[in-house]
Amino acid sequence: MRMNRRTAIGLAATGAVGAATTAALVAQGPESHPVAAGQHGSAAAVPFYGDRQAGITTPMQDHLHFVAFDVVTTKREQLVDLLQTWTAAAARMTAGLDAGTLGAVGGAPEAPPDDTGEALGLPPSGLTLTVGFGPSLFRDAAGKDRFGIADRRPEALQELPRFPGDAIEAGISGGDLCVQACANDPQVAVHAVRNLARLGMGVVSVRWSQLGFGRTSATSRAQATPRNLFGFKDGTRNLKAEETAALDEHLWVPGADGPAWMVGGTYAVVRKIRMLVETWDRTSLTEQEAIVGRTKGEGGPLGRTNEFDEADFALQGADGEPAIGEVAHIRLAHPSNNQGARLLRRGYNFVDGSDGLGRLNAGLFFISYQRHPGRQFVPVQQKLARHDVMNEYIRHVSTGVYACPPGVRAADEHWGATLFG
Amino acid sequence: MRMNRRTAIGLAATGAVGAATTAALVAQGPESHPVAAGQHGSAAAVPFYGDRQAGITTPMQDHLHFVAFDVVTTKREQLVDLLQTWTAAAARMTAGLDAGTLGAVGGAPEAPPDDTGEALGLPPSGLTLTVGFGPSLFRDAAGKDRFGIADRRPEALQELPRFPGDAIEAGISGGDLCVQACANDPQVAVHAVRNLARLGMGVVSVRWSQLGFGRTSATSRAQATPRNLFGFKDGTRNLKAEETAALDEHLWVPGADGPAWMVGGTYAVVRKIRMLVETWDRTSLTEQEAIVGRTKGEGGPLGRTNEFDEADFALQGADGEPAIGEVAHIRLAHPSNNQGARLLRRGYNFVDGSDGLGRLNAGLFFISYQRHPGRQFVPVQQKLARHDVMNEYIRHVSTGVYACPPGVRAADEHWGATLFG
Numbered sequence A, B: 001m002r003m004n005r006r007t008a009i010g011l012a013a014t015g016a017v018g019a020a021t022t023a024a025l026v027a028q029g030p031e032s033h034p035v036a037a038g039q040h041g042s043a044a045a046v047p048f049y050g051d052r053q054a055g056i057t058t059p060m061q062d063h064l065h066f067v068a069f070d071v072v073t074t075k076r077e078q079l080v081d082l083l084q085t086w087t088a089a090a091a092r093m094t095a096g097l098d099a100g101t102l103g104a105v106g107g108a109p110e111a112p113p114d115d116t117g118e119a120l121g122l123p124p125s126g127l128t129l130t131v132g133f134g135p136s137l138f139r140d141a142a143g144k145d146r147f148g149i150a151d152r153r154p155e156a157l158q159e160l161p162r163f164p165g166d167a168i169e170a171g172i173s174g175g176d177l178c179v180q181a182c183a184n185d186p187q188v189a190v191h192a193v194r195n196l197a198r199l200g201m202g203v204v205s206v207r208w209s210q211l212g213f214g215r216t217s218a219t220s221r222a223q224a225t226p227r228n229l230f231g232f233k234d235g236t237r238n239l240k241a242e243e244t245a246a247l248d249e250h251l252w253v254p255g256a257d258g259p260a261w262m263v264g265g266t267y268a269v270v271r272k273i274r275m276l277v278e279t280w281d282r283t284s285l286t287e288q289e290a291i292v293g294r295t296k297g298e299g300g301p302l303g304r305t306n307e308f309d310e311a312d313f314a315l316q317g318a319d320g321e322p323a324i325g326e327v328a329h330i331r332l333a334h335p336s337n338n339q340g341a342r343l344l345r346r347g348y349n350f351v352d353g354s355d356g357l358g359r360l361n362a363g364l365f366f367i368s369y370q371r372h373p374g375r376q377f378v379p380v381q382q383k384l385a386r387h388d389v390m391n392e393y394i395r396h397v398s399t400g401v402y403a404c405p406p407g408v409r410a411a412d413e414h415w416g417a418t419l420f421g
């Protein structure tokens, strides 16, 4: 039986949907359907419970609602309680159920509903909810260990350094906690974030949030490579779900790295990158392709033909110059120039209206997952920030880094279980 | 043959796609598929050419990118030229082709491409582009008749009055021209607006723009009623495409109204309405339903059962009070309380991140089409602004009114043909 919120209302009314039922429903979670560019993603559910959090190597959905929270309580129990409540709600919502057992129209009519209702009747839509903990959760800006976890902060979880050219706005950066909500229907992603925010009232406060669409990566070989707002295929050489050995090497925190509570987890880096699309659009095709190091149509590396051909950085053109320039984006970012470092990119395009100066406020909401930001994202971005000609067309305006714990395996575990013990 | 941008590249390279071909392709434009809530809209094309502009009574798509432009030239010919260029690009893009005949990867490599590329390979996705002219196009704020059309301004095209409670921001209001881009893929809607902006460089400048998702109305009886961010079904009693007599009475400008250039056109009112969803979510189900005048789950009028039951405003509850309160939204907005006035609503939900105060910056981007705003939108909104209890939970933050000319019937006509003669 595939169950959606509409069916759930009936069951909730008869008291038939409890935590155990939810777990059972979620455990039988359907297969994930690969998504091709220009084809809408699946309406089915992605399993919530598992050794790894969903929303990382699971196929990219069409829409993102990313949210970062500040914790406003100083009471550890309240925070742990909320993480428990959130986990239960996340298990339900990812299965296509209401956030709470009474639902949007159940419960006492004189009480506020325990779901906000805008996803009533909508299918699970591939919803994934992925949680992360920021450095400030372990020790706040004033150096205070609010929740008695300062000594559990992973060595790998450091605030990112300031990179050359950064134009970071503090109000849309950082946060004690983050949740990446991805779904094939934006209403479902927005509904999930909003209900988490509602459940968190008094304990957390929304610090910033961002909507995205259209994907700027593929996380599976079965997904056609989508395009970013520079019009180029993005994600061709992404770390993909099928590369299981590489995932172990570059993505998931192994026992050897520790701390114990992060084993099987990973680290998220987010960067909101404004793209000056109007300037880009006045640049010649040759120049655009030289900046990226790939052709615009097919997406093949310069000097070669097909999208998935290996880049040949030694190749020279008729003029004796390298086919892929010394400061082309794909050369600078290539593992061979970065001690073998690879990233799992999982970003989205965004348009936040216009900027009041006649330009669209558009760009790429970059998200990468990696085993150790300081050895992967940071050195690559150091290189890009210094040399990438693309910098003339982009501005990094927000930044965040978060420790994403391993998955919740069953209904008696929760998002904070490994961290708070 | 259904043609997408990928096929088009090949054809463009061989020179096979000219204006005539485009027109032919568009004329054979496929059927439109009705969209149910929770089901993704069709990837097919909606015909561009016709007596009426598409994007009004055609089925609502899943995504919106609305843009308003200021005209920055004072030369009438430049403006008319742009309207011609835009119309050709709109005919192409709605058919799933590149904005220009050379395309994103055709043309001279040392020139900027004549399409920005991010929709390469994507199907038409139901894209519609609907143009409107604001009052300031006819006479600017300084009273100047920049383009020699002041005497062509329709009597019905007046700036909207200030309503009680309005919190209008000038920077996201008005504009000389507007384009409503709707599509079932946000990347396709964004691509269209961006290419129109690109083509308009030096002639127009983006004043403001807004993304929306999820629909807050149905425009056809075949569309299931979607939900707004208060969690209620929205669009139940909307003016629908099937009500052909009512469309003639309430929507399309008849010969009797004039001016001649607007016959077969209509007027758009847009209002960006911020919804204080956090406050709403703390309100009881009873109170929410009383404010709207309908049940949250089924969406039936209070005191009756099913969504499409007629509201009975005389009905009393056991307590002797009216089942639908005196100031319930659906009573205040009902045609029987507004000299029979009806609107075709075609709005979208929006979330613009958060507001820096711990709240989502969410709401409803209200769009209504009508034959005469002063006799339809304005009196209804006067009543709502004064009496609607919903006002405690909403703020109107932007406003615009635009004259939308009749449709472009063939490739030798253009968006400005009736106005500029």
Ligand code: HEM
Binding pocket: A228, A230, A232, A233, A234, A235, A236, A237, A238, A271, A273, A275, A292, A294, A329, A330, A333, A334, A335, A343, A364, A366, A377, A380, A381, A384, A394
């Ligand atoms: C708006 C900003 C950016 C744009 C438009 C962009 C665009 C692209 C494109 C078109 C490709 C080639 C296709 C592919 O393999 O995915 C690519 C590759 C790549 N990018 Fe970016 N990128 C941006 C920012 C970044 C950042 C901030 C990083 C990390 C610090 C990054 C790391 C990479 C990596 C690792 C590759 C693959 C290189 C290879 O192995 O060939 N990019 N990017």
Ligand code: HEM
Binding pocket: B228, B230, B232, B233, B234, B235, B236, B237, B238, B271, B273, B275, B292, B294, B329, B330, B333, B334, B335, B343, B364, B366, B377, B380, B381, B384, B394
């Ligand atoms: C955020 C603001 C608003 C919300 C949440 C909202 C919500 C609703 C809902 C839930 C309904 C009932 C279902 C339906 O028939 O569509 C409705 C009906 C209606 N609304 Fe609104 N509305 C809003 C603003 C407006 C505005 C600004 C106008 C016009 C000035 C308007 C005009 C109408 C009309 C004409 C109806 C149908 C009344 C009838 O014939 O029964 N609404 N609205």
